[in-house]
Amino acid sequence: MSNATASRNVHDDCSIHVDLREVIHALSDALDLVGIDDVAHGKRVGILAYHCALTRGQSRAQASFLFDLGLLHDIGVSSTRTHHHLVSEFDWAGSQQHCLTGAALLAGFSPLAAMAEPVRYHHTPWEKLVAMPGLSRDIAEQANLIYLVDRVDAMAAAFYSSGELLTHTPAIREQIAQRSGQHFAPQLVEVFLQASKAEAFWLQLEPRGIAGMLQDMRELSLPCQASTAQLKQLATLFSCIVDAKSPFTARHSQGVAGLSRWLAERLGLTPGRCDQLEIAALLHDLGKLRVPDEILEKPAGLTSRERSLINAHSFETYQILRHIRGFEEIACWAAYHHEEPDGHGYPFHLSADSMCIEARILRVADIFQALAQDRPYRAGLSADAVLATLQQLAAQQRIDPAILALAARDMAGAMAAALPAGKAA
Numbered sequence: 001m002s003n004a005t006a007s008r009n010v011h012d013d014c015s016i017h018v019d020l021r022e023v024i025h026a027l028s029d030a031l032d033l034v035g036i037d038d039v040a041h042g043k044r045v046g047i048l049a050y051h052c053a054l055t056r057g058q059s060r061a062q063a064s065f066l067f068d069l070g071l072l073h074d075i076g077v078s079s080t081r082t083h084h085h086l087v088s089e090f091d092w093a094g095s096q097q098h099c100l101t102g103a104a105l106l107a108g109f110s111p112l113a114a115m116a117e118p119v120r121y122h123h124t125p126w127e128k129l130v131a132m133p134g135l136s137r138d139i140a141e142q143a144n145l146i147y148l149v150d151r152v153d154a155m156a157a158a159f160y161s162s163g164e165l166l167t168h169t170p171a172i173r174e175q176i177a178q179r180s181g182q183h184f185a186p187q188l189v190e191v192f193l194q195a196s197k198a199e200a201f202w203l204q205l206e207p208r209g210i211a212g213m214l215q216d217m218r219e220l221s222l223p224c225q226a227s228t229a230q231l232k233q234l235a236t237l238f239s240c241i242v243d244a245k246s247p248f249t250a251r252h253s254q255g256v257a258g259l260s261r262w263l264a265e266r267l268g269l270t271p272g273r274c275d276q277l278e279i280a281a282l283l284h285d286l287g288k289l290r291v292p293d294e295i296l297e298k299p300a301g302l303t304s305r306e307r308s309l310i311n312a313h314s315f316e317t318y319q320i321l322r323h324i325r326g327f328e329e330i331a332c333w334a335a336y337h338h339e340e341p342d343g344h345g346y347p348f349h350l351s352a353d354s355m356c357i358e359a360r361i362l363r364v365a366d367i368f369q370a371l372a373q374d375r376p377y378r379a380g381l382s383a384d385a386v387l388a389t390l391q392q393l394a395a396q397q398r399i400d401p402a403i404l405a406l407a408a409r410d411m412a413g414a415m416a417a418a419l420p421a422g423k424a425a
Contacts, residue, residue: 046070287316
């Protein structure tokens with residue numbers, strides 16, 4: 001990195017100017033990655049809910065809320081095993097857990113808190129919902145509409161790529177009708193049956209229809225400027241989703257964020273740059289949601305195919321974040337955390353002079369935290385062992401030695417920053 005680049009990065013402050021709704025829509029892409037080969041479930045549920053709401057005569061604002069609720073209804077799902085249950089079974093014994101997880105995540109973020117209760121109950125049959133004391137009719141119907149169209153999408157998923165969807169829609173409509181009064185509110189079943197008579201209702205679920213609907217929703221929505229505090233909170237929420245994917249990575253993203261900020265502050269980066277770097281670190285592993293659980297948790301060595309799937313995760317992160325206006329630098333820093341100064345990293349194979357200071361910091365913080373953290377298969381390494389391992393990597397030109405030297409001056413402080421849950425060696 002040139003001195004001019006370092007100076008610009010250290011002294012330029014940079015406020016974050018982004019639209020909160022745009023961030024939420026982009027991050028919803030991460031939730032759909034859990035489907036691996038089918039990455040539009042949330043979008044389709046949102047589209048179906050939106051058009052059912054309009055058919056019912058609800059306002060555009062109410063329909064837009066249901067669209068967003070559809071995008072985020074599976075915010076409690078990070079496991080590919082759970083997703084498989086969702087798309088292959090009408091119901092199963094563990095179906096409520098992701099609802100409870102999602103509700104807890106949303107309840108803590110005020111701009112999305114109104115979605116918490118509908119998400120909590122979006123796999124609860126109507127006959128149970130109406131018997132719940134204190135549950136409002138509006139929330140019950142919001143939750144039940146999402147449940148209905150979610151199950152519609154699960155039944156239709158096998159036919160999206162075959163071109164046979166319209167052939168199978170009568171059977172799907174019949175299955176929903178048979179569950180009226182038990183799983184689904186009769187009035188919502190009637191709305192669905194009315195809306196789904198039209199071929200366009202189903203054809204809008206094809207890729208071009210989804211893209212067009214997303215564009216329409218962006219143009220219809222009012223701007224909502226996000227504060228830095230809100231962005232940090234939202235990034236933390238999504239980091240919890242990523243880190244919950246595997247017991248191997250619990251609280252990893254938050255630890256990387258804490259250490260990244262700790263290092264950046266000691267390098268003299270301005271508060272604005274530190275905020276951006278912290279957000280990038282919280283979101284750096286979003287792309288791992290598309291990696292099958294069994295690969296992330298495999299105890300043996302990976303095959304070349306499995307390694308290629310792992311290596312794609314940082315580019316997936318880039319694809320999600322780069323479409324957020326105002327996140328251009330954050331997207332790069334997050335995506336570069338596996339780049340190495342010798343040019344042998346991935347996914348872009350950047351050279352040392354192409355990596356800015358923020359990306360170098362995140363790279364060191366990511367490896368440092370992984371070494372220091374307790375994992376199910378080993379205890380976290382001591383400060384001395386972490387330092388020794390990182391020194392070997394620096395000697396091999398795989399991390400920036402100057403940033404490592406900064407951590408080495410205060411390993412106790414670096415360990416504490418990297419382990420927000422408390423264990424420091």
